[in-house]
Amino acid sequence: AQSVTQLGSHVSVSEGALVLLRCNYSSSVPPYLFWYVQYPNQGLQLLLKYTTGATLVKGINGFEAEFKKSETSFHLTKPSAHMSDAAEYFCAVSPMNRDDKIIFGKGTRLHILP
Amino acid sequence: EPEVTQTPSHQVTQMGQEVILRCVPISNHLYFYWYRQILGQKVEFLVSFYNNEISEKSEIFDDQFSVERPDGSNFTLKIRSTKLEDSAMYFCASSSPGPLNTEAFFGQGTRLTVV
Numbered sequence A: 001a002q003s004v005t006q007l008g009s010h011v012s013v014s015e016g017a018l019v020l021l022r023c024n025y026s027s028s029v030p031p032y033l034f035w036y037v038q039y040p041n042q043g044l045q046l047l048l049k050y051t052t053g054a055t056l057v058k059g060i061n062g063f064e065a066e067f068k069k070s071e072t073s074f075h076l077t078k079p080s081a082h083m084s085d086a087a088e089y090f091c092a093v094s095p096m097n098r099d100d101k102i103i104f105g106k107g108t109r110l111h112i113l114p
Numbered sequence B: 001e002p003e004v005t006q007t008p009s010h011q012v013t014q015m016g017q018e019v020i021l022r023c024v025p026i027s028n029h030l031y032f033y034w035y036r037q038i039l040g041q042k043v044e045f046l047v048s049f050y051n052n053e054i055s056e057k058s059e060i061f062d063d064q065f066s067v068e069r070p071d072g073s074n075f076t077l078k079i080r081s082t083k084l085e086d087s088a089m090y091f092c093a094s095s096s097p098g099p100l101n102t103e104a105f106f107g108q109g110t111r112l113t114v115v
Helices: none
Strands: A002-007 A010-014 A019-027 A031-038 A044-050 A056-058 A064-068 A073-078 A087-095 A108-113 B005-007 B010-013 B019-024 B031-037 B043-050 B053-057 B065-068 B075-079 B088-095 B110-114
Touching (some): A002 A087, A010 A019, A019 A031, A019 A087, A019 A108, A031 A064, A031 A073, A044 A064, A073 A087, B005 B088, B010 B019, B019 B031, B043 B065, B075 B088
Parallel strands (some): A010 A108, B010 B110
Antiparallel strands (some): A019 A073, A031 A044, A031 A087, A056 A064, A064 A073, A087 A108, B005 B019, B019 B075, B031 B043, B043 B053
């Protein structure tokens, strides 16, 4: 069984400040890990994913996430927040080599303060 | 760029009526999914579909729900008798098999409102 926990349903950061969105997962098999972003009134867009190999994954819009197996974490970061980053962010997990189910976390709404 | 398309973008229906939500997955994808997101809540897995059959479904996906791939391009979700609590955004997604290609592409969603 797999699950995802996102700490903080709402996170506020000032424009230009570091963005850190936390995600912890549990999985009985090696996982694939994802971050999706949902802008207001839009669908889900993949930001980045970890499958195998390098544990630091770079995604679109300057975001990156690091897979830490020992901590079962996959936190999302961006060095400098931009107003356009305001959105809902979902961490997700799926079993390695299986595409038949993706489990989402509850989401974290990121607010950018001017 | 290939994309998953969903129609309609918004559907309003009366309680007890049947609705069909339509999706056109990316053409070379083999896995298809439906998810839903009740307003203000998380995205929930409903069902996955592979090789013309359901591969996995959640507890939410009860007998009122069914999925079909009627013609090799469309993927539909049918709710037989809608309830007020079925009001949600429904997302269709598709993916291709294989570890390096694992990524589900999502449609823009259909907002279902049951009145």
